[in-house]
Amino acid sequence: GAVVSQHPSRVICKSGTSVKIECRSLDFQATTMFWYRQFPKKSLMLMATSNEGSKATYEQGVEKDKFLINHASLTLSTLTVTSAHPEDSSFYICSARMAQSSYNEQFFGPGTRLTVL
C-alpha cells in the first residue's frame, strides 16, 4: 500500500515549451500533496503545497505563474512548468500525505527528471 506514481519519469523538452507532470496516489486518498525540487546531491526543496479543490500555497521565491499546480482530485495533482528554460532542468518529486492514517505519513513518488534544451 501507500504507492505514489509520477508521470512521466523522464522528459526532455525544448526551451520555451510547457511540460506537465502528474502525481497520483494509487491506493489512498491524499488531501494534501507536495511538490519538491531536488538538485544533485542536495536536499529536497519544497516548492508548493496543494490541497484538493483549493489554490496551491507556494514557497517564497517560487514563481506561481511559472510552476502551475492543480490538485483536481483526492488522488491527482499536476505540476506544469510553463515556458521552460534550461535553468528549470531538475529532478521534481511529489509527495502525498495519507489522510487516513494516525501519523498522516507522507509518501513520495519516484520523481521526474526534466531536461530543458
Next chain:
Amino acid sequence: QQQVKQSPQSLIVQKGGISIINCAYENTAFDYFPWYQQFPGKGPALLIAIRPDVSEKKEGRFTISFNKSAKQFSLHIMDSQPGDSATYFCAARNRGSTLGRLYFGRGTQLTVWP
C-alpha cells in the same frame, strides 16, 4: 534558517558495522520525526518514524533513538549492508501545521563497503 540539522554529510561504514546518523532541531512544536532513504534517481522512501512520546523505535535493522530534552534524534542501522548505501534524510513536522509540511535535513550519503 535550517530547521533540522543533520550530520554527518557523508558516512563510510564497513559491511556488518553500525551506521549512525544524527539530527537536531530547535522547534519544540515538532511532533513527528520520519527518516527517508533515497537511492540515486529515485524518490525518497519512508523508512521509519517516531513521535516524542517514545524514546526508541526499532524496525528490523533500523532503530530511531529520540532524546526529547536534548532535541536530538538519530538513526542506527545495525549490521549495515552494501544495499543500504543510499542517502538518508531526517525530517520533522510541526504539530501546528494543518498541511503537515516536513522540514528536511541536508541528507547523509552512506556508503557501506563489502
